[in-house]
Amino acid sequence: MPETVRRTATRRHYLMCRPTHFEVSYAINPWMDPDKPMDADLALAQWERVRDLFVGLGHEVSYIDPVPGLPDMVFSANGATVVDGKVLIAKFRHRERAAEADAYRAWFEEHGYSDIKVPEYVNEGEGDFAPAGRRILAGAGFRSDPGAFEELRAFFGLPVVGLTLTDPRFYHLDTALCVLDDDLVMYYPAAFSDESRAVLRELYPDAILATREDAEAFGLNAVSDGLNVVLTETATDLIEALRARGFEPHGVDMSELLKAGGAVKCCSQEIRDT
Numbered sequence: 001m002p003e004t005v006r007r008t009a010t011r012r013h014y015l016m017c018r019p020t021h022f023e024v025s026y027a028i029n030p031w032m033d034p035d036k037p038m039d040a041d042l043a044l045a046q047w048e049r050v051r052d053l054f055v056g057l058g059h060e061v062s063y064i065d066p067v068p069g070l071p072d073m074v075f076s077a078n079g080a081t082v083v084d085g086k087v088l089i090a091k092f093r094h095r096e097r098a099a100e101a102d103a104y105r106a107w108f109e110e111h112g113y114s115d116i117k118v119p120e121y122v123n124e125g126e127g128d129f130a131p132a133g134r135r136i137l138a139g140a141g142f143r144s145d146p147g148a149f150e151e152l153r154a155f156f157g158l159p160v161v162g163l164t165l166t167d168p169r170f171y172h173l174d175t176a177l178c179v180l181d182d183d184l185v186m187y188y189p190a191a192f193s194d195e196s197r198a199v200l201r202e203l204y205p206d207a208i209l210a211t212r213e214d215a216e217a218f219g220l221n222a223v224s225d226g227l228n229v230v231l232t233e234t235a236t237d238l239i240e241a242l243r244a245r246g247f248e249p250h251g252v253d254m255s256e257l258l259k260a261g262g263a264v265k266c267c268s269q270e271i272r273d274t
């Protein structure tokens with residue numbers, strides 16, 4: 001058991017989108033079933049709880065206006081990837097979400113960002129791209145095109161570690177892996193190809209490994225500030241493992257947003273200005 005280290009939080013900036021128009025009206029991942037009842041008021045309350053937690057932890061939260069007809073826009077992590085104040089806009093795989101990209105582009109333009117790239121290849125923002133210290137972990141297999149990896153590397157000037165996702169339930173990297181700090185991650189090995197598992201083992205020998213139950217509970221779709229980790233409350237083994245490693249887990253109920261295949265991380269896009 002690795003010894004407990006003293007963790008420190010750093011203040012983050014998250015872009016969030018209120019789930020005003022949230023519903024499950026189509027199915028583009030295995031979790032979505034338009035015939036299953038969803039409580040929109042409860043979804044909003046759960047989203048507000050996550051937002052309140054971020055604010056309470058001292059983070060800055062910005063808001064992008066929800067657009068009618070874009071029910072998945074609440075999953076702001078997918079809209080762009082921002083590192084060093086540079087913005088790589090998303091290009092969505094499914095036509096149902098395609099128009100979100102323009103809304104995110106407009107938001108960054110209106111908020112004074114000038115280094116904005118509209119990509120050539122499909123990429124679903126932080127859904128598949130996870131900046132980790134001075135490298136970026138990048139997932140492909142279901143959504144982002146592996147061709148986006150070179151675009152990512154060239155635009156940010158950072159090394160990109162490409163990872164292959166193999167289980168359709170873990171269709172975005174952020175459903176299978178969470179960056180806890182610059183050199184620590186937690187992930188679900190069975191969501192990755194053999195080669196990618198070997199890469200992760202090599203890069204992160206101390207990683208926290210999730211059980212199947214916790215991965216299916218979306219416990220890896222979490223947000224860490226280096227100390228506090230906000231994640232689904234049902235991921236009980238992860239919560240215990242995080243505590244044992246000196247983190248402060250904050251469990252939340254995400255039952256309604258889970259019906260669209262999203263949880264805490266999906267609702268928060270980190271804006272890394274410097």
Ligand code: ARG
Pocket residue numbers: 028029032072075077078097126127172174175260261262263265266267
């Ligand atoms: N229904 C959305 C989709 O399938 C969920 C996106 C979740 N976002 C995420 N960052 N994993 O695209």
